[in-house]
Amino acid sequence: MSKHLIHLTVNGKEHELTVASNELLLNVLRDRLYLTGSKYGCGVGDCGACSILHGDESVLSCLVLAVEADGWDITTVEGLADGDQLNPVQQAFLDNSAVQCGFCVPGMVITSTALLRENDDPSEAEIKDYLRGNYCRCTGYVAMIKSVMDAAAKMRGE
Numbered sequence: 001m002s003k004h005l006i007h008l009t010v011n012g013k014e015h016e017l018t019v020a021s022n023e024l025l026l027n028v029l030r031d032r033l034y035l036t037g038s039k040y041g042c043g044v045g046d047c048g049a050c051s052i053l054h055g056d057e058s059v060l061s062c063l064v065l066a067v068e069a070d071g072w073d074i075t076t077v078e079g080l081a082d083g084d085q086l087n088p089v090q091q092a093f094l095d096n097s098a099v100q101c102g103f104c105v106p107g108m109v110i111t112s113t114a115l116l117r118e119n120d121d122p123s124e125a126e127i128k129d130y131l132r133g134n135y136c137r138c139t140g141y142v143a144m145i146k147s148v149m150d151a152a153a154k155m156r157g158e
């Protein structure tokens, strides 16, 4: 197995890592950088639990080889808060009791954050469509969609 030197910026911190050619970005984040917020759900792109931000775009980190991510600027769920200040989506999830077992929540919050960076006033239908790749086994979708709408309103200053 060939080895490759890569550079990642993760949550504002730079990392230089030697990775195997078949190593998944998700596993590098979890097992090498100990950022275990991103979850290994299905491992094949079906559940959204491994979602991270690449710049402002939500990406499934189980479908990305670490070598492909060389040079990426990544934000994981651990990097969303500003000190003790949760980001608006995180705070809205808490306020709406939108967390049950919590397994899907990092991915939901990441993908919702990407949506609100693109569109600060999404309709309920647009939220459902954007989150269609993120599954919640606890089926807490109603509270999650309300959380995204509340976070959007807060970000608009309403």
Ligand code: FES
Pocket (backbone or CB within 6 Å): 039, 040, 041, 042, 043, 044, 045, 046, 047, 048, 049, 050, 051, 060, 061, 062, 063
């Ligand atoms: S673990 Fe990546 S989509 Fe399920």
Ligand code: FES
Pocket (backbone or CB within 6 Å): 098, 099, 100, 101, 102, 103, 104, 105, 135, 136, 137, 138, 139, 140
């Ligand atoms: S809160 Fe349990 S899977 Fe979503």
